[in-house]
Amino acid sequence: SQTIHQWPATLVQPVGSPLSLECTVEGTSNPNLYWYRQAAGRGLQLLFYSVGIGQISSEVPQNLSASRPQDRQFILSSKKLLLSDSGFYLCAWSRQGEAFFGQGTRLTVV
Amino acid sequence: QQQVKQSPQSLIVQKGGISIINCAYENTAFDYFPWYQQFPGKGPALLIAIRPDVSEKKEGRFTISFNKSAKQFSLHIMDSQPGDSATYFCAARSPGANNLFFGTGTRLTVIP
Numbered sequence: 001s002q003t004i005h006q007w008p009a010t011l012v013q014p015v016g017s018p019l020s021l022e023c024t025v026e027g028t029s030n031p032n033l034y035w036y037r038q039a040a041g042r043g044l045q046l047l048f049y050s051v052g053i054g055q056i057s058s059e060v061p062q063n064l065s066a067s068r069p070q071d072r073q074f075i076l077s078s079k080k081l082l083l084s085d086s087g088f089y090l091c092a093w094s095r096q097g098e099a100f101f102g103q104g105t106r107l108t109v110v
Numbered sequence: 111q112q113q114v115k116q117s118p119q120s121l122i123v124q125k126g127g128i129s130i131i132n133c134a135y136e137n138t139a140f141d142y143f144p145w146y147q148q149f150p151g152k153g154p155a156l157l158i159a160i161r162p163d164v165s166e167k168k169e170g171r172f173t174i175s176f177n178k179s180a181k182q183f184s185l186h187i188m189d190s191q192p193g194d195s196a197t198y199f200c201a202a203r204s205p206g207a208n209n210l211f212f213g214t215g216t217r218l219t220v221i222p
Contacts, residue, residue: 032208034209043213043215100156
């Protein structure tokens with residue numbers, strides 16, 4: 001069966017510090033991978049998606065970047081965090097239209 | 111532009127009642143309509159999904175009603191329970207697309 005791992009679960013970072021969130025998928029190959037952000041009480045905002053190694057599409061221009069160094073690894077990064085980067089970040093993979101989400105990372109920028 | 115419009119934003123239902131959440135879309139190419147359930151601090155999980163060749167799909171207490179001509183679909187939760195309290199997202203996908211378009215979510219509270 002397929003599983004998705006996302007870590008860390010919570011993170012508190014100062015403004016201006018770097019960020020690296022990692023997501024890995026097991027049990028499938030060549031999945032589509034996604035990063036979403038969810039502000040408190042709000043919907044899901046698609047940030048990046050990837051259909052293969054090294055292939056990244058950005059949906060929203062911002063302070064963040066994504067990379068896919070391996071088939072089942074997706075990384076969300078920032079060189080310098082802003083207060084507005086606070087939120088709940090979700091990694092997901094999809095198969096035939098169904099999306100499967102990780103447990104999320106609660107990022108608080110202070 | 112919001113591809114999928116969801117309402118209401120929040121909903122309070124008495125235990126045992128029926129919860130109804132509605133979604134509407136414009137893109138007639140959409141061919142897959144899932145609903146996701148999200149508990150606080152957790153990622154959304156697929157609850158139930160429908161394709162436009164059927165008008166209704168039922169799984170336990172959860173039913174999707176689909177109206178292709180009106181471009182609307184809704185989630186009905188029968189005999190709502192406090193454990194159903196969560197945020198619900200509708201979504202839609204077009205063939206060959208790489209991502210789902212999500213509604214803005216409905217926060218459901220079921221009062222004991």
